[in-house]
Amino acid sequence: xxxxxxxxxxxxxxxxxxxxxxxxxxxxxxxxxxxxxxxxxxxxxxxxxxxxxxxxxxxxxxxxxxxxxxxxxxxxxxxxxxxxxxxxxxxxxxxxxxxxxxxxxxxxxxxxxxxxxxxxxxxxxxxxxxxxxxxxxxxxxxxxxxxxxxxxxxxxxxxxxxxxxxxxxxxxxxxxxxxxxxxxxxxxxxxxxxxxxxxx
Amino acid sequence: xxxxxxxxxxxxxxxxxxxxxxxxxxxxxxxxxxxxxxxxxxxxxxxxxxxxxxxxxxxxxxxxxxxxxxxxxxxxxxxxxxxxxxxxxxxxxxxxxxxxxxxxxxxxxxxxxxxxxxxxxxxxxxxxxxxxxxxxxxxxxxxxxxxxxxxxxxxxxxxxxxxxxxxxxxxxxxxxxxxxxxxxxxxxxxxxxxxxxxxx
Numbered sequence: 001x002x003x004x005x006x007x008x009x010x011x012x013x014x015x016x017x018x019x020x021x022x023x024x025x026x027x028x029x030x031x032x033x034x035x036x037x038x039x040x041x042x043x044x045x046x047x048x049x050x051x052x053x054x055x056x057x058x059x060x061x062x063x064x065x066x067x068x069x070x071x072x073x074x075x076x077x078x079x080x081x082x083x084x085x086x087x088x089x090x091x092x093x094x095x096x097x098x099x100x101x102x103x104x105x106x107x108x109x110x111x112x113x114x115x116x117x118x119x120x121x122x123x124x125x126x127x128x129x130x131x132x133x134x135x136x137x138x139x140x141x142x143x144x145x146x147x148x149x150x151x152x153x154x155x156x157x158x159x160x161x162x163x164x165x166x167x168x169x170x171x172x173x174x175x176x177x178x179x180x181x182x183x184x185x186x187x188x189x190x191x192x193x194x195x196x197x198x199x200x
Numbered sequence: 201x202x203x204x205x206x207x208x209x210x211x212x213x214x215x216x217x218x219x220x221x222x223x224x225x226x227x228x229x230x231x232x233x234x235x236x237x238x239x240x241x242x243x244x245x246x247x248x249x250x251x252x253x254x255x256x257x258x259x260x261x262x263x264x265x266x267x268x269x270x271x272x273x274x275x276x277x278x279x280x281x282x283x284x285x286x287x288x289x290x291x292x293x294x295x296x297x298x299x300x301x302x303x304x305x306x307x308x309x310x311x312x313x314x315x316x317x318x319x320x321x322x323x324x325x326x327x328x329x330x331x332x333x334x335x336x337x338x339x340x341x342x343x344x345x346x347x348x349x350x351x352x353x354x355x356x357x358x359x360x361x362x363x364x365x366x367x368x369x370x371x372x373x374x375x376x377x378x379x380x381x382x383x384x385x386x387x388x389x390x391x392x393x394x395x396x397x398x399x400x
Contacts, residue, residue: 175320
């Protein structure tokens with residue numbers, strides 16, 4: 001059986017970076033957007049579009065270019081995208097040792113005994129990290145006011161919580177669902193990755 | 201400023217052992233019952249008695265040998281015992297680098313920037329650990345039925361949660377109050393201690 005590390009993470013807490021470091025140290029495959037890209041290839045839909053669905057409950061109304069809202073059709077479609085995504089996560093976990101960030105992989109792969117990490121931090125640290133890393137991954141944080149950024153972070157995390165809870169029936173970020181929960185506010189991510197690599 | 205590690209822990213999850221290993225690896229002083237012993241020396245009351253108060257909210261009725269219940273007098277007395285205990289924790293933290301298990305030390309020493317660990321596990325693991333380590337530290341778990349032991353574990357943890365919440369105003373075990381939360385169900389405690397020693 002392959003060694004699988006899953007990372008759930010609050011937006012702005014550095015979970016994705018931690019996952020990359022960990023995969024690099026251990027020589028494991030690393031997946032997050034790659035999963036979405038794979039789905040996009042199979043379904044011929046745009047990655048951004050699927051990214052949006054993946055971060056939300058599929059029942060949330062979503063305007064599309066035809067002018068109508070998507071709520072009437074998204075439940076079935078969302079389910080099939082999710083089903084596909086879950087299948088891909090299972091396939092990737094079969095291929096090799098890997099780190100998988102997000103997408104409820106801890107739950108999807110629960111029978112494979114993954115090492116389940118959850119990464120979080122307080123709002124001040126999230127804001128600071130988003131502003132320091134002014135990339136798309138961090139909502140272009142430096143270009144927003146603190147108030148706007150706080151709202152955006154809360155909104156993204158609400159989407160993740162809803163998605164996770166909808167598909168797993170578990171509470172997102174509840175420590176009982178993880179092997180280790182890390183508050184990144186006071187940590188150097190590389191140092192944590194080095195330490196985690198010894199116990200994963 | 202000394203390096204201070206605080207450990208909050210669910211009863212039965214191995215937090216005390218983890219603390220001992222960590223102190224040993226790092227060469228730090230280790231405190232848990234020692235704090236209580238120190239208080240007992242100063243107040244000339246029995247360690248067991250103070251242990252009981254320390255694990256409970258002081259307002260809980262407590263029968264004493266005189267025949268009356270203690271609820272009428274315990275609030276003031278409990279407060280003074282706690283005040284003494286908090287003073288001792290501060291004194292110990294001034295003396296040297298140390299690991300302090302329990303007693304809300306993470307909150308008491310919040311201005312000293314402690315590394316705050318919380319140790320937990322699921323009930324099945326707690327039961328299994330209590331039964332395997334049939335000592336007083338583990339409620340002599342092997343001598344109880346699973347039902348009795350579950351009840352005892354819940355009771356002790358309820359006492360710890362009440363105590364913590366009463367004195368800190370924070371939720372016991374809520375991950376926002378800690379730097380790292382460790383589910384010991386699938387871990388070797390020595391291995392975790394080795395890894396933690398690198399990031400504390």
